[in-house]
Amino acid sequence: MLPAYVPNSAAAAVGGGIPIDGGHTWYDGKRILGDGKTIRGFFGGVACGCIIGILQIMAQGQPVFSMLPKLNIFSVLLLATGALVGDMVKSxxxxxxxxxxxxxxxxxxxxxxxxxxxxxxxxxxxAFAFSVLTVPVIIAILIITPVLHRVVNIIGYKMGVKDVPW
Ligand code: CTP
Ligand code: K
Ligand code: MG
Incomplete structure (x- = not known):
């Protein structure tokens, strides 16, 4: 899950600049996504997720471009991109x-x-998703995520990279 967790924090650290929605509003008069979703945050976040994922693959002694269904760069990219697309759809x-x-x-x-x-x-x-994301693993992730999210956001707030501690 690190390639999915890291982009979220990394985006807060490196984000800023041009918003993805270009500052445009939706039909309801409100912003499409808002200033919290920036191009730099998105790509910087995905890049950081990929770096951590490549380190994980190397730590497991596997080739980065291994065949499916092993953890490979393709799965890392899916996790990192999926995380920030999910965050953007949420916004x-x-x-x-x-x-x-x-x-x-x-x-x-x-x-x-x-x-x-x-x-x-x-x-x-x-193939890879079903082999690693078993029901107990998913339950563990669902329990760990809010705790980790809160702790990391408090650290980010104290460091000054997040405006709010949530
Ligand atoms: N961030 C970014 N680009 C992204 C995602 C996040 O620049 N694609 C940065 C922004 O500076 C953002 C911070 O990371 O403020 C924290 O992310 P998040 O909590 O997801 O954004 P919010 O500011 O809370 O905005 P929203 O209410 O839309 O979730
Ligand atoms: K978020
Ligand atoms: Mg937020």
Whole structure:
């Protein structure tokens, strides 16, 4: 899950600059995604997720471009991209629900990137996804994620890379 977790924190650290929605509003007059989703945050986040994933593959003594269904660069890219696409889709619906950028949306804020990463991995590399994401593993991830999310966000807030501690 590191290639899915890291992009979320990395985006907060390296994000900023041009927003993905270009500052445009939706038909409801509210921003499409908001200033919290930036091009630099997205690609910087995905890149950091890929770096951690490549280190994991190398630590397991496997070739980076191994055949499916092993952990390979393709699966790493799916997890990292899926995580930030999930986060972005979340922001779209958050704006439609009238919640400002950075506002709290309990449960959704904690699981958006996990849902995106799971979806991308199950669709993009089902053989690998089914072999690693077993029911006990998924349950463990669902328990660990909100705890980790909270701890990392408090650290990010204290470091000054996050505006709010959630
Ligand atoms: N970030 C970014 N680009 C992304 C995702 C995140 O630049 N694609 C950065 C932004 O600086 C953002 C911070 O990471 O403020 C924290 O991310 P997140 O909590 O997902 O964004 P919010 O500011 O809470 O915005 P939203 O309400 O839309 O989730
Ligand atoms: K997020
Ligand atoms: Mg947030």
């Amino acid at each position: 779209f619906f958050k704006r439609r629900a009238g919640i400002e950028r950075g506002g709290k949306w309990p449960l959704v804020d904690q699981y958006d990137f996990v849902a995106g990463a799971f979806l991308f991995l199950f669709v993009g590399n089902p």
